[in-house]
Amino acid sequence: xxxxxxxxxxxxxxxxxxxxxxxxxxxxxxxxxxxxxxxxxxxxxxxxxxxxxxxxxxxxxxxxxxxxxxxxxxxxxxxxxxxxxxxxxxxxxxxxxxxxxxxxxxxxxxxxxx
Amino acid sequence: xxxxxxxxxxxxxxxxxxxxxxxxxxxxxxxxxxxxxxxxxxxxxxxxxxxxxxxxxxxxxxxxxxxxxxxxxxxxxxxxxxxxxxxxxxxxxxxxxxxxxxxxxxxxxxxxx
Numbered sequence: 001x002x003x004x005x006x007x008x009x010x011x012x013x014x015x016x017x018x019x020x021x022x023x024x025x026x027x028x029x030x031x032x033x034x035x036x037x038x039x040x041x042x043x044x045x046x047x048x049x050x051x052x053x054x055x056x057x058x059x060x061x062x063x064x065x066x067x068x069x070x071x072x073x074x075x076x077x078x079x080x081x082x083x084x085x086x087x088x089x090x091x092x093x094x095x096x097x098x099x100x101x102x103x104x105x106x107x108x109x110x111x112x113x114x
Numbered sequence: 115x116x117x118x119x120x121x122x123x124x125x126x127x128x129x130x131x132x133x134x135x136x137x138x139x140x141x142x143x144x145x146x147x148x149x150x151x152x153x154x155x156x157x158x159x160x161x162x163x164x165x166x167x168x169x170x171x172x173x174x175x176x177x178x179x180x181x182x183x184x185x186x187x188x189x190x191x192x193x194x195x196x197x198x199x200x201x202x203x204x205x206x207x208x209x210x211x212x213x214x215x216x217x218x219x220x221x222x223x224x225x226x227x
Contacts, residue, residue, distance in 0.1 A: 031213060035217075040123070040220075042217045042219040043205065043217040058214065090159065092159075096213065101149070101164070101209045101215070102164065103207075103215055105158065107158055108157050
């Protein structure tokens with residue numbers, strides 16, 4: 001079945017460690033997104049990519065990095081520079097271009113810093 | 115930059131009743147899309163309904179309908195005949211032609227039996 005797969009579902013990290021969250025899609029979508037979700041703040045955009053080898057910063061990119069080497073994959077690295085990384089992270093994708101715009105979401109990854 | 119505001123952090127409704135969730139947004143764009151997403155306790159985001167700004171007719175999907183007021187930059191969601199399965203977080207979202215989608219802070223809706 002087509003969809004978006006995020007892994008791991010739960011992740012624990014010690015302070016000072018980098019961690020990478022995986023996001024893979026088989027929907028043949030060009031655009032991919034990473035959002036952070038905190039209680040009471042909705043979804044905030046971290047990074048997005050509209051095409052392979054290109055990506056743009058969102059509102060809260062500091063302390064995060066991404067790559068887009070393949071159309072299907074858009075991994076997010078949470079670096080030690082991120083001051084408060086404990087959160088729920090959502091990956092999404094859509095067909096690129098100005099169309100109906102619907103985002104398809106993965107099931108999310110819960111990161112906890114110990 | 116576009117912003118999306120949901121002024122109701124929490125709402126509740128009796129089963130079978132009707133409830134309206136509010137959303138306002140700010141943009142200088144003329145062409146854009148608006149969405150309502152539902153996030154149940156499983157945390158899987160599900161599209162409820164979408165509205166194209168160039169369409170004057172309000173979108174409807176079964177028990178879900180919107181009241182889109184472009185001049186007022188308002189986009190409310192009406193849920194009719196509320197069901198227990200409608201209990202979830204509801205997010206209003208906006209996307210213009212720069213392709214980044216912005217979300218409001220969400221409204222937690224509880225449907226009571």
